[in-house]
Amino acid sequence: MCGICCVVDLSLKPGLDDVLTHSAIRHLKRRGPNSSFQLTxxxxxxxxxxxxxxxVLHLRGQLTLQPLQDEYNNVFLWNGEVFGGVNVGAMDNDTRIMFHHLSSCNSESGILSLLESVRGPWAFIYYQASSHCLWFGRDFMGRRSLLWQFNHDLQKAMCLTSVNIPLSESDSEWQEVPASGIFRIDLKACVSTKSVHLYSYPWKHNSTQNFTQKHTLSFDLPQISKDLPAIVQLSMNIPGMCLTAPVAPMNRAIPGALSGLPHSLGSSNTATLEDLQIHLGNEHRKALAHQLINVLSEAVRKRVLYLQRDRIITLPEAKIAERKANVAILFSGGIDSMVLAALSDRHVPLEEPIDLLNVAFMMKKLNGPKGSTSKLNKQKKKQATETCHEDGPINGSEVNDLCAFNVPDRITGRAGLKELEALNPSRIWNFVEINVTAEELKEMREQRISHLVLPLCTVLDDSIGCAVWFASRGIGMRTNHGEPKLYSTVAKVVLTGIGADEQLAGYSRHRVRFQTAGLEALIEELSMELGRISSRNLGRDDRVIGDHGKEARFPFLDEDVVSFLNSLPIWDKADLTLPRGIGEKLILRLAAKELGLASSCVLPKRAMQFGSRIAKMENHKEKASDQCSRLQTLSIE
Incomplete structure (x- = not known):
C-alpha cells in the first residue's frame, strides 16, 4: 500500500515543489508511513x-523509496501487489521488478503487455522520459484508488493522487480515474495546445473465449468526457490498442432442466444445515464447491503470506496471547468473513494470531425514563446481562453501556468465533470488539473520514465508509482471552469479503430482480454489479482502510476466483428459488459446510450498515442513494 501523487505543470512557473501542502502530505503519508520522498x-x-x-507502506522485500528514477530519467510510482503473472521472488520488491520491466519497454504494446499480465491489485503513474509521456491507471477491478483533478491554472493543469488531498482553489472536483482502461498523456503536445489530451487504452476480453457476450468491454468515452472540464480532451489511442482482461467473461448461458437437483424446499422459509447437506449429496454441486475452495484458498494464501514477517519470539505459555497478528479480517460472523477466516487458518503460521475485527455502533440505551422500573425494562436488562458478554462477568453498572453495542453483527460475530475456535482450538483468534459512539462517529467523520469517502457522496457511501474506517482501525476490546482488555491491532494486511455478494447474487435486490424479471435479468444485474464495483466500492474502501497504514486485500476478487465463478452458469452459483440463507451464494455456503463450518453457513445476508447499526444512528428518512449532507463539509487539517 502506498500514497502516490503527481502534479503536472505546463507553465514552468517556480514553486511547484511547494504545491503540496503539509496537510496533503499528511493525508498521503498515512497510507505510506514507512518512507516519504518527493521528486521534480x-x-x-x-x-x-x-x-x-x-x-510507502513496507510489506514485501527490501524497503524501496518512491518515486523510483532510473538512469534514463524515467520515474515510477506504484501502489500495488504482484500476486502472479510477473515473476517476483520471495525476497524481491515488486515495485523494483515492475519498474525494471517498464523501463525495458520501448513501445506502447510492450507497456500494455506487461500491465495486462499482472495478477493482483494496482494503481500506477509512470513517466517515460524518452517519449515525454505520462502513463497511469488502475487494475481491471479497480482495487486500488486513483483520483484525478484538472485545473485551468496550467501550473497545476492536472493532479493524480491516491486520496483526496487539499490543494489550493481549483476549477474541478476530484474524480476517480475510471478502471475501464489505462491512460497516456503526451506532455510535450499538451504544452503546445495549452490543454490536456488523454489517450485511452481500454480493457477487452480475449475474443477466443467461447462465451455468449460482447468481447469488448464497456468504455464509454462520451460519458467519461462529459464529466471532464473543457481543457481536457479524451480519445481512443490512434492505433486502437487494448489490454486483454485478466478474467474470463461471464457465462450468460441459461441452463435447461437440471434433473436430480432440488429446486424447492417446500413451504420452509428457514434454511438449515440439513438443507445444505441435501445439496452436497449431488456430486456435481459438491465438486464445484471443492473447486471453489481450492481456487479461493490459493487466493487467500497469496494474500496472507506475501508480506514482511518479523521473527517469531517464543513466549511463555502464560503470555502466548501477546503474540502479534500480521493479518486481520473485517469480521461479522457472516458467510463471507467466516470462509476467509477458515481459509486464512490454513495458511497463516499457527504461532501467529488472527485478528477478527468486529465493529458496532451504539444503539439506544436499554433503560427507560428516569424512575422507570417497568417489568419489561427489567426483563430487557436481565436478557442483556445474559447475552451481552458471554466471555466473562461484567459489572452491573456497565450493562447498559456494553449492551448498547450488542448489534446483530456482534451477536453473529461471537457465534462465528466459537465456530472458529472449534475448528482450530490451537489458533489464537483475537476477537476485537470495536465500539463506536455517536460522538466519536461525528468527530472522526469530520476530521478524517469525509475526505476519504469523497468523491463518492451518498448516504450509503457515508455509512459503509465510516463502518469500514472504524473496523479497519482495529482499536477496541479483545474479549476472548480472559477479562476484556484494550487492544489495537498491528496487522498491516486487512482481508475483506467484498465481491462475494456481487458475484453470487447475495443482495436482496438480486432476489427481487429474479422474482420480477427472471433469470436473464438476474444475469444482467450481476454483470452490472461486477462492472461497477470499482466505482461503487473498491476505490472508497481502499482509501478508507489505507488511511490507517494498512492494506486492503480482496480474495473474492482474485483474478482466478473471478474467472472460475464467471465460467459457471448462474444456476451453479446461486438458486434464488430457495429460501434466504441458502439460495443466495449457494456455492459458497456448500464450500463453507465442506470446510467444517456450522450455523454460519445458513446465515442470511445482512448488509454492513444494518448489521453494525450505523444506519440507525442517522436520519431514518434518508435513502441509501441520497446525497449525504454529512459529507459536504471537509475538515482540512
Missing part, C-alpha cells in the same frame, strides 16, 4: 515539469 522532473526545453510524491 523538469523538461525546460519542452515547457513542462512534473512533481512526484511517494509514501
Amino acid at each position: 522532473k523538469t523538461a525546460s526545453s519542452h515547457g513542462y515539469q512534473c512533481l512526484f510524491s511517494g509514501h
Whole structure:
C-alpha cells in the first residue's frame, strides 16, 4: 500500500515543489508511513515539469523509496501487489521488478503487455522520459484508488493522487480515474495546445473465449468526457490498442432442466444445515464447491503470506496471547468473513494470531425514563446481562453501556468465533470488539473520514465508509482471552469479503430482480454489479482502510476466483428459488459446510450498515442513494 501523487505543470512557473501542502502530505503519508520522498522532473526545453510524491507502506522485500528514477530519467510510482503473472521472488520488491520491466519497454504494446499480465491489485503513474509521456491507471477491478483533478491554472493543469488531498482553489472536483482502461498523456503536445489530451487504452476480453457476450468491454468515452472540464480532451489511442482482461467473461448461458437437483424446499422459509447437506449429496454441486475452495484458498494464501514477517519470539505459555497478528479480517460472523477466516487458518503460521475485527455502533440505551422500573425494562436488562458478554462477568453498572453495542453483527460475530475456535482450538483468534459512539462517529467523520469517502457522496457511501474506517482501525476490546482488555491491532494486511455478494447474487435486490424479471435479468444485474464495483466500492474502501497504514486485500476478487465463478452458469452459483440463507451464494455456503463450518453457513445476508447499526444512528428518512449532507463539509487539517 502506498500514497502516490503527481502534479503536472505546463507553465514552468517556480514553486511547484511547494504545491503540496503539509496537510496533503499528511493525508498521503498515512497510507505510506514507512518512507516519504518527493521528486521534480523538469523538461525546460519542452515547457513542462512534473512533481512526484511517494509514501510507502513496507510489506514485501527490501524497503524501496518512491518515486523510483532510473538512469534514463524515467520515474515510477506504484501502489500495488504482484500476486502472479510477473515473476517476483520471495525476497524481491515488486515495485523494483515492475519498474525494471517498464523501463525495458520501448513501445506502447510492450507497456500494455506487461500491465495486462499482472495478477493482483494496482494503481500506477509512470513517466517515460524518452517519449515525454505520462502513463497511469488502475487494475481491471479497480482495487486500488486513483483520483484525478484538472485545473485551468496550467501550473497545476492536472493532479493524480491516491486520496483526496487539499490543494489550493481549483476549477474541478476530484474524480476517480475510471478502471475501464489505462491512460497516456503526451506532455510535450499538451504544452503546445495549452490543454490536456488523454489517450485511452481500454480493457477487452480475449475474443477466443467461447462465451455468449460482447468481447469488448464497456468504455464509454462520451460519458467519461462529459464529466471532464473543457481543457481536457479524451480519445481512443490512434492505433486502437487494448489490454486483454485478466478474467474470463461471464457465462450468460441459461441452463435447461437440471434433473436430480432440488429446486424447492417446500413451504420452509428457514434454511438449515440439513438443507445444505441435501445439496452436497449431488456430486456435481459438491465438486464445484471443492473447486471453489481450492481456487479461493490459493487466493487467500497469496494474500496472507506475501508480506514482511518479523521473527517469531517464543513466549511463555502464560503470555502466548501477546503474540502479534500480521493479518486481520473485517469480521461479522457472516458467510463471507467466516470462509476467509477458515481459509486464512490454513495458511497463516499457527504461532501467529488472527485478528477478527468486529465493529458496532451504539444503539439506544436499554433503560427507560428516569424512575422507570417497568417489568419489561427489567426483563430487557436481565436478557442483556445474559447475552451481552458471554466471555466473562461484567459489572452491573456497565450493562447498559456494553449492551448498547450488542448489534446483530456482534451477536453473529461471537457465534462465528466459537465456530472458529472449534475448528482450530490451537489458533489464537483475537476477537476485537470495536465500539463506536455517536460522538466519536461525528468527530472522526469530520476530521478524517469525509475526505476519504469523497468523491463518492451518498448516504450509503457515508455509512459503509465510516463502518469500514472504524473496523479497519482495529482499536477496541479483545474479549476472548480472559477479562476484556484494550487492544489495537498491528496487522498491516486487512482481508475483506467484498465481491462475494456481487458475484453470487447475495443482495436482496438480486432476489427481487429474479422474482420480477427472471433469470436473464438476474444475469444482467450481476454483470452490472461486477462492472461497477470499482466505482461503487473498491476505490472508497481502499482509501478508507489505507488511511490507517494498512492494506486492503480482496480474495473474492482474485483474478482466478473471478474467472472460475464467471465460467459457471448462474444456476451453479446461486438458486434464488430457495429460501434466504441458502439460495443466495449457494456455492459458497456448500464450500463453507465442506470446510467444517456450522450455523454460519445458513446465515442470511445482512448488509454492513444494518448489521453494525450505523444506519440507525442517522436520519431514518434518508435513502441509501441520497446525497449525504454529512459529507459536504471537509475538515482540512
